[in-house]
Amino acid sequence: MNSMTQDAVAQPPMTEKTVVMDCKLDKIFYGNFMAVRDSHVPIEKNKITGFIGPSGCGKSTVLRSLNRMNDLVEGFRFDGHVHFLGQDVYGKGVDPVVVRRYIGMVFQQPNPFAMSIFDNVAFGLRLNRYKGDIGDRVKGALQGAALWEEVKDKLKVSGQALSGGQQQRLCIARAIATEPEVLLMDEPCSALDPIATRRVEELMVELKQKFTIALVTHNMQQAIRVADTTAFFSVDISEGTRTGYLVEMGPTDQIFGEPREKLTREYINGEFS
Amino acid sequence: MNARVLAPVAVPSLQHKMEGRSLFSVALSGLAWVCALLASVPLLSVLYLLITRGGARLSMEVLTELPPAGFEMGGGFGNALAGTFVMVGIAALIAIPVGIMAAIFLAELGPSSKMANIARFSAKTLTGLPSILAGVFAYAIVVLTTGTYSAPAGGVALAVLMLPIVVLTAEEAIKMVPKIMKDAAYGMGCTRSQVIWKVILPTGLPAILTGVMLAVARAAGETAPLLFTALFSNYWLYQDGKLDLMNPTASLAVLIYNFSGMPFENQIELAWAASLVLVLIVLVINVVSRYFGRQKF
Numbered sequence: 001m002n003s004m005t006q007d008a009v010a011q012p013p014m015t016e017k018t019v020v021m022d023c024k025l026d027k028i029f030y031g032n033f034m035a036v037r038d039s040h041v042p043i044e045k046n047k048i049t050g051f052i053g054p055s056g057c058g059k060s061t062v063l064r065s066l067n068r069m070n071d072l073v074e075g076f077r078f079d080g081h082v083h084f085l086g087q088d089v090y091g092k093g094v095d096p097v098v099v100r101r102y103i104g105m106v107f108q109q110p111n112p113f114a115m116s117i118f119d120n121v122a123f124g125l126r127l128n129r130y131k132g133d134i135g136d137r138v139k140g141a142l143q144g145a146a147l148w149e150e151v152k153d154k155l156k157v158s159g160q161a162l163s164g165g166q167q168q169r170l171c172i173a174r175a176i177a178t179e180p181e182v183l184l185m186d187e188p189c190s191a192l193d194p195i196a197t198r199r200v201e202e203l204m205v206e207l208k209q210k211f212t213i214a215l216v217t218h219n220m221q222q223a224i225r226v227a228d229t230t231a232f233f234s235v236d237i238s239e240g241t242r243t244g245y246l247v248e249m250g251p252t253d254q255i256f257g258e259p260r261e262k263l264t265r266e267y268i269n270g271e272f273s
Numbered sequence: 274m275n276a277r278v279l280a281p282v283a284v285p286s287l288q289h290k291m292e293g294r295s296l297f298s299v300a301l302s303g304l305a306w307v308c309a310l311l312a313s314v315p316l317l318s319v320l321y322l323l324i325t326r327g328g329a330r331l332s333m334e335v336l337t338e339l340p341p342a343g344f345e346m347g348g349g350f351g352n353a354l355a356g357t358f359v360m361v362g363i364a365a366l367i368a369i370p371v372g373i374m375a376a377i378f379l380a381e382l383g384p385s386s387k388m389a390n391i392a393r394f395s396a397k398t399l400t401g402l403p404s405i406l407a408g409v410f411a412y413a414i415v416v417l418t419t420g421t422y423s424a425p426a427g428g429v430a431l432a433v434l435m436l437p438i439v440v441l442t443a444e445e446a447i448k449m450v451p452k453i454m455k456d457a458a459y460g461m462g463c464t465r466s467q468v469i470w471k472v473i474l475p476t477g478l479p480a481i482l483t484g485v486m487l488a489v490a491r492a493a494g495e496t497a498p499l500l501f502t503a504l505f506s507n508y509w510l511y512q513d514g515k516l517d518l519m520n521p522t523a524s525l526a527v528l529i530y531n532f533s534g535m536p537f538e539n540q541i542e543l544a545w546a547a548s549l550v551l552v553l554i555v556l557v558i559n560v561v562s563r564y565f566g567r568q569k570f
Contacts, residue, residue, distance in 0.1 A: 067460070069459065099462075101462030104461075107453060111453035111457040112457075113472055114476040127467065128462075175460075
């Protein structure tokens with residue numbers, strides 16, 4: 001792969017901040033349905049970027065476009081660019097499989113494989129034919145996901161035997177074992193109880209030292225607690241369709257403290273949802 | 274509690290009453306119980322008969338010796354036991370890989386493609402195929418072209434019977450693998466074939482094995498398809514220091530069929546013993562498939 005586009009990383013687009021992933025999308029389609037339009041979402045290094053907005057606003061669609069997960073959906077089409085490591089993720093000849101190896105993903109439902117805890121975490125390492133000590137990396141990843149103390153004596157036990165919160169941290173360990181550049185988290189706490197949610201949130205804040213996180217959440221309080229930058233999406237229901245778009249994006253304090261847009265203010269004040 | 278809310282309403286009796294609908298319910302439950310009992314009568318009575326009639330004759334000798342001729346005493350069905358294993362093995366070697374690969378296509382690659390619909394329809398029809406027709410098919414394909422009754426011909430006939438069972442159960446097993454697990458695999462950067470080999474097949478394996486075992490058990494007990502294809506033999510496949518599969522081959526099922534009609538007490542006793550052995554093999558396969566069918570993780 002040659003680096004086709006250097007600009008995104010080379011020039012500082014936002015004052016002195018490093019943008020690892022710069023998503024400039026014109027339109028996203030599922031078949032004939034336009035799901036999202038005109039949104040520019042830069043994701044800064046070692047920050048948590050939260051995506052919030054009402055249902056159907058396309059926040060998950062945008063997130064899943066970043067690692068080309070949506071390519072698995074029939075009829076998906078992305079018009080625009082996602083600059084990552086000096087290249088366009090949607091550039092010609094780019095292999096989505098390779099893209100996904102550099103961008104980890106954590107899903108809404110905890111989805112460990114039907115394998116032991118160890119094999120779950122080692123999965124990505126083996127996939128990438130990791131040459132070093134797999135045991136060390138598994139331990140490191142489990143420590144990184146704040147799960148090591150709870151599972152160190154039962155690494156051979158099924159990953160699916162853990163509690164929901166533990167399973168989600170196992171999925172995080174699995175995702176970070178290969179040390180991806182960016183971690184995409186699609187409502188990672190929506191299936192968890194408040195205590196497990198709290199633990200995962202604390203974990204995210206720790207993880208941003210090493211990784212860059214993009215987080216979709218339907219929970220505004222969660223965005224306030226963990227996100228450094230927040231992107232607010234809304235859905236345009238004019239002309240009989242439902243197309244999502246980015247309304248505004250900025251530091252979380254600003255978005256929740258003094259939003260520039262009327263729509264944002266209404267949403268965070270709970271005037272519509 | 275506020276008594277005012279309940280006061281104007283007459284409190285209904287919550288006691289159980291023996292009236293029309295509960296009597297009907299009791300009667301239906303009883304009927305279901307009797308039917309369940311009836312369903313287990315055939316297996317239990319066959320087992321009882323086999324153990325009493327065949328058990329007496331069962332010994333190391335019958336498992337290892339060749340079948341006796343007309344008025345001979347003693348003997349056994351060692352070659353038929355071996356023949357059954359060889360032919361079921363050949364059938365498994367054909368039907369399992371083809372069946373699982375076909376199931377992968379049906380469940381994952383092109384579930385609603387025209388090819389898939391044709392294959393699925395064929396497999397469903399084939400499950401109801403009279404087994405003797407599988408024998409006719411193998412006769413035409415293998416016996417006529419090779420010019421001899423043989424173990425491979427029997428194996429092909431049995432494979433035809435196993436294939437639809439393997440395809441349909443494996444397809445179901447693969448479809449049972451949750452989508453979120455496949456998403457996880459794609460999210461880790463797996464190619465489609467890696468998702469299938471590393472996640473879908475291992476996850477569905479216990480259920481696939483159950484189907485495979487059921488197919489093997491069915492094939493082991495089939496008689497009709499072997500009559501035209503493997504025929505029978507009074508000798509070992511392995512003879513004079515070499516294994517020659519291209520000869521008529523004995524099997525337990527055909528031995529039972531042949532011997533049970535003979536006027537000799539010795540042969541009839543051997544048929545009973547062979548029946549018991551065959552049922553035990555099927556039973557063991559079922560037990561083993563239950564063991565593997567348990568989800569390990």
